[in-house]
């Protein structure tokens with residue numbers, strides 16, 4: 001039951017690609033992109049490990065010199081859905097961003113992804129806008145933001 005969250009390793013990439021392909025229909029992160037994020041100094045790739053298996057991942061990007069971190073992607077393997085893995089990864093992503101000196105975490109999510117939107121809202125993210133035609137299939141994105149840490153939260 002217990003999930004450990006740790007930085008991804010090169011040997012995790014096969015699993016990350018298979019999670020990506022099974023949970024997203026468009027805008028998938030390629031193997032090559034996972035590799036490049038793993039080696040990047042401006043990204044954090046975190047995995048949640050449950051009983052020795054990768055249950056999900058979160059990818060954060062840090063633009064140089066900014067105050068914000070971007071939650072570029074988060075996904076939980078189908079077999080581990082609704083068990084708190086997503087919430088745990090989101091909390092770990094917030095911690096990683098704060099530790100990196102980024103007091104604001106932003107993200108985009110498909111407007112029709114009610115489950116993810118619900119997770120972000122309940123975790124204290126506030127809507128800050130909408131982007132038309134954001135995804136490969138033309139779907140719009142909602143943008144969310146959270147101020148991290150201390151009493152300034154929410």
Ligand SMILES: CC(C)(COP(=O)(O)OP(=O)(O)OC[C@H]1O[C@@H](n2cnc3c(N)ncnc32)[C@H](O)[C@@H]1OP(=O)(O)O)[C@@H](O)C(=O)NCCC(=O)NCCS
Pocket residue numbers: 023024073074075076077080081082083084085086087088108109110113115116118119122
């Ligand atoms: C969105 C996602 C990351 C959530 O991960 P998860 O591990 O299944 O979710 P958790 O068990 O941590 O639950 C988090 C919240 O999701 C919602 N949720 C969980 N299971 C749900 C279900 N079966 N139906 C509807 N909402 C559900 C709840 O709001 C829950 O909050 P709660 O803990 O207060 O009840 C996961 O569904 C996923 O990978 N989806 C596909 C990829 C994706 O859409 N990523 C987000 C792109 S921006």
